[in-house]
Amino acid sequence: MDDLIAELAGALGEANVLVSEQDQAPFLTDWLGKYRGAARAVVRPGSTTEVAAVMRICARHKIPVVPQGGNTSMSGGATPDTTGDAIVLSLMRLNSIRNIDAISNTIVVDAGVVLAKVQQAAQQAGRFFPLSLGAEGSCTIGGNLAANAGGVAVLRYGTMRELTLGLEVVLADGRIWDGLTALRKDNTGYALRDLFIGSEGTLGIITGAVLKLFARPHARATAFVAVQDAAAALNLLPAVRDRCGDRLTAFEFMTGECLALILHHIGDARLPLAAMPPAAVLIELSDQDDEPGLRERLEAALIDSVEAGLVLDAAVAQDVTQAKAFWHIREGVSEALVREGKAAKHDVSIPVSAMADFVTSTDAAVRAAAPGIRPIVFGHLGDGNLHYNLLPAEGQTPADFAAIAPDLTRIVHDEIVRRRGSISAEHGIGQLRVGEMKLRKAPLELELMHQLKHLLDPAGLLNPGKLLPASPTN
Structure with a gap:
């Protein structure tokens, strides 16, 4: 047992430091089966203080850390790379409902709590938590926050950013930021909470959250x-x-x-x-x-x-x-898309008023580029989020489709950017879209994002290769 593994085992117990190939396997492949990585270990802390201990150990050894919740990422955001250098930090043991306040309409939860459990806890308290996703039986609150999840009720209730009042976050050096405030108004400076929501685990590891509850619809x-x-x-x-x-x-x-x-x-x-x-x-x-x-x-x-x-x-x-x-x-x-076979998937966001024009123009453009291509379009029209998927032409081989898929994605994303939209509405950038960030983000935006990353994670240990392309100064 090397020094790193021994230290992790000392902090968490040997049972929560997985090193065998068999034990690690469920944590190293994304749920779509698109990405497969390797890790020195998979660790399973059971508390915020144990997460902090892991981060202190990894910072000292300069070991990359890939946070993982329910492993339901649609963009490979929770899967390590193939080098085997990183550890995967699973938050599934942080699964407690800490507090429900029916007067303040808040619930305080660990990051590893499955979304469906939060919904059920709210219901039992006579309240309602509105986030609803297809993966709600397995995705976790930490992952929902890391990707700023939306779902089907954004039109009325907003995304996770709007549903969150406070956070608890372990930083790259192991310090714990306790921002678990339930205040609806706090005008005392920068909204640090909003930096971590949607950051895909690249700035810190979310370990707890104060979420808004609502009156239960009857x-x-x-x-x-x-x-x-x-x-x-x-x-x-x-x-x-x-x-x-x-x-x-x-x-x-x-x-x-x-x-x-x-x-x-x-x-x-x-x-x-x-x-x-x-x-x-x-x-x-x-x-x-x-x-x-x-x-x-x-x-x-x-x-x-x-x-x-x-x-x-x-x-x-x-x-x-x-x-x-x-x-x-x-x-x-x-499920229908999975059964049909390989598809080029796009999770995009556009100003609502431009939605119809986008669908018409993009359908025409992709069909002109690839006759017989089959657009399958659905999504949350009310909040401007469409899932614009492309299926191969009838009889087209997987290899032929794979060869043209990047060009089709470029067409779709060009249409998005032309309308000042986003190439990721709710699935995140992960490793799927990280290569496009230099093309789709203004240089100043990327510069500011890299500065924030360097400030909070100067050694670049948190979820490397996700969300942000390599810095020009690296």
Whole structure:
């Protein structure tokens, strides 16, 4: 046992320092199977003080550290490189709900708590935590914060940055910043909290958080709506919002091609419309009102929109079972894409008003560059986040598709940047997009980001090779 491993074992206990290939295997591959790395050890601290001890040891030995939560990153952000130099620091043992304050509407949690557990704890306290993701049964709060996760309710509640009041963070040298404040107002200087949210573990290791809770919605109204295209969906958004106000919780867009893919691969998914539409929107309202009244409000908005020519057809769920069936269609997209095979995936953000133009222009551009290519477009239209995926042409070999995928990504991202959008809305940069940062970020932005990185992690030990490209001075 070398000195590093011996010190880590002394701090955490041998059972929590994994060195065998078999024990490490689950931590070294991302959940999409795209990235596989190696590590000197996988460590599993059980407290913030143990995380700090690990960081002090690694700082002394100059060992890189890759923080990992539920290992559900969509961009390889929690997977080490192949050198075997780094250790993986798993936060899964930091899994306690520290406190719930129903008066202040806050919950204090460890970073390794699975998102679904936070949702359940809030519900048991008569409150509501609104972040909802496809991976909520396995992703952790620390990972959600590191990637500034969004999900389906951003339209009403915001991203993790908006849902967080305070953080506890272990710095690269092992010091602990206790920023676990539950204050809604604190005008005493820089918002350090916001530096760490979305930093993908490159500035510090989040070990705890104070999150906002909300009144639990007692009523929901859900509709599955057929529209002609993204432009019609975009015009429908203010029509529904004007009638329903901030009761509008979700506004999810899917093209007809996307729907067809879901229905082909997800056997129990059923389209609640008379015919396959050119595109569809899944709308959900939530409130404290009685459910029939909320449903009437949504129906009135849809009737107005039919008369205005924005809606082709619509089905309004009459009970919870029907609402779940509507959501089952939307939630089946990821599985359908996996079953279909290799895809070029893009998680992008655009000003909401530019969404329809982006879809039309980008569809035309990628089809011109690669005849037969199949755009599968869906996402959170209400907050400007689209998942713009490209499937190979029918009969195209994986090798041929892989050869053109970088050019297709360049086309998509050029269209994004032209509209002052972002090449990563909620999945993070990780190692997937790090090579594009020099192309997509202004030099001054990158300079400031590198300065912050050097200030907080001067030795470059935290999650190397993720988010930030190599500094020009390195």
